[in-house]
Amino acid sequence: MPTNTSAVTFRRTRSKASCKAWLLATALAAVCAAPALAQQAPIKVGFMTVRSGALAAGGKQMEQGLEYCLAERGGKMGGRPVELITVDTAGQPATTKTRAQELVERVRVDAIIGPLAAFEALAIDDYIRQVGVPVISPSAAAEDLTQRKQNPWFVRAVGTSAQANHALGEYAAKDLKLKRVVTIGDDFAFGHEATAGFQRAFEDNGGKVVKKLWPPLNVADYGSYISQIPSDVDAVYAAFAGGNGLRFLQQYAEYGAPAKVIAQMTTVDEGILKSMGKEAVGVISSGWYTATQDVPGNKEFAAGIRAKYGADPGYYTAGAYEACAFLDAAVKAVDGKVEDKQALMKALREVKLDKGPFGEVALDPYGNPIMTVTIRRTEEKDGRLQNVVLKTYPKVSQFWTYDPKAFLADPVYSRDYPPARHLGN
């Protein structure tokens, strides 16, 4: 009997002691860990870029923009260190989806910056809806991502494909007084949407698009398309992405440049301007980012990028920087508590920046920035090609001057929409 009792007592004391120890440990953990968790545990940011394949040049520039942004903030957002997890999507939708799953399910990131291409963003569109992770697009410009298929977990740090081209359409008709224009653009969604935006605003202001040419994305020779340009047009509107603008302008010059060129922003983007020569001089284009634009914060940004990487920032560099700045502002707004994804997403949608490469930026109710759009001309200045600002359109939204409701009731911009009513005139 006595042995039995002592055994019982012993067991009790031990369980009491362990209980106390457990309580103490929990209390200690609660006291020390709570602030530590909120302030010291790193914020995990997934970054989807392209390091292999045809889009790798843009991916590299995105990485520079993001690296610069994080370095500028001392590697911290809202007082918490940032852990950046970079993945390579190879520019393929299926790989992009798996990389997104890796970031969400394996690494458990708090937010994602990326991906680069529109079809990549569309490939993970349903997925991010299901898992509920905030995604900030640093470059994907597909119209519908913030229009007819808007996603509660997606905001864009850059404009839509057509956003700056509406402005160019109006400028071409009103200021340049162009009447008849031929369009030539990459035969994929980005080219279609940009051209559609230009055509709509241009024709609404009295211009006529008389011919639309669509060379395939990886065509080697633009000659057969350039020879289809009628000799009596006022200008050629060019919408090219990646290295295609460079090749088109070179071949266009070789054919004697039959008409002046107006262009969509990536045709003469700073990212490829450094590889261009005389053929780019005089091209008038529009964009939401120009390395020389005079908006609060851009001078420092452009100078900083030049000093660090030896090149002017372009579409991808500025887009990635801005995406990072958006996230930083949102993290500050929620006091670093990124674990509450709903709150973080709400803060992201309400982001307002008063300076940066794009200057003053606010998001519209659809998650797309309202920002300054500039008309610029490519000139040789300080021994290199630069886009010099001619005119500034402040606070341009993705809907331009159109009513959002009516805009969204129409089909999305495409190869055939809006229909060109003046073909052959």
Place this chain on the structure above:
Amino acid sequence: MTRRMLPFAVVLAAMALVPVFTPSHFYVNLTSQVAIAAIGALGLNVLVGHAGLNSLGFAVFPGLSAYLVAWLSTLGGFDPVSAGLLAIGGTMLVAGLFGVVALRATGLGFVMITMALCQIVWGAAYRWTSVTGGDNGISAVPRPGTGLLPLERPEVFLWLCVGTLALALIQLGRFFDSPMGVALRGTRDQPRRMSAVGYDVWRIRFSAWMLAAAWGAVTGLLYAWYHQFVSPHMMAVTASAEVLLMVVAGGAGTLAGPLIGAALVVLLKNLASIWIERWVMLLGCTFVAIVLLMPDGIVPGFGLLRAALARLRPAPAPKLVPRERADV
């Protein structure tokens, strides 16, 4: 038969049990991808390994069926299951048509014509924007899933994929052992003699083509349900080449080869890339190594290695004459 199937049963069981070992959905989804890729590679293996017809356009079958199911279950308004059945039926119809065209050629001509057919469908998917969404593809493809079989859950979807893979292995294993399978290999090695003996070479090849197309269509269906998104990229030449790579790396003409090849490619692409930044280079180096060390693929390579080891042990052994493939 049963003894030969045992290793497959073990591997498939291990794949199905991945959700038990890891709570992370990432690995579960990765296993699903391996299974889907393996079904496609098994399908292509019928052509490459047993019919001796190297196709560089295999992606057209998964592509067609994925686009069909995506279109039917989103814009078409069908429920996912009937959309899936219609997609497989539709793919088989088109495959029959393509087979009539493609099987007029063999050898290099067949490679080119299959590639061209795949490019036609790729072009249609890319340019016919009003139906296919162009390079933006079709998104929000619904997965079938009811109370009994909630396929939206990664582990349940994995079981569907592994189950289908098991079916493919059993069906193809039986087919290869059947008189038809032997006849098919006959048309690969000695088409003229087979013809002289009285076999209809074209019909045998056409059956193999349709069998490959059927498993290709199933792959496409699972692909569309898995990614819930289709885009022209899945029919690009690189996509076809990737399946061919799986078959060749694993070992054409073997049953285990495509499975191992698919696992190798999918895991190198998606798992190795977590730790190795230059994963594309790693992929390339791996294939160079396979070609140098095991030109027939991993499975025959290990078979030869085992034979060589067995030969080392007893001192004098009769020299094995390598099998010659003489097309007359």
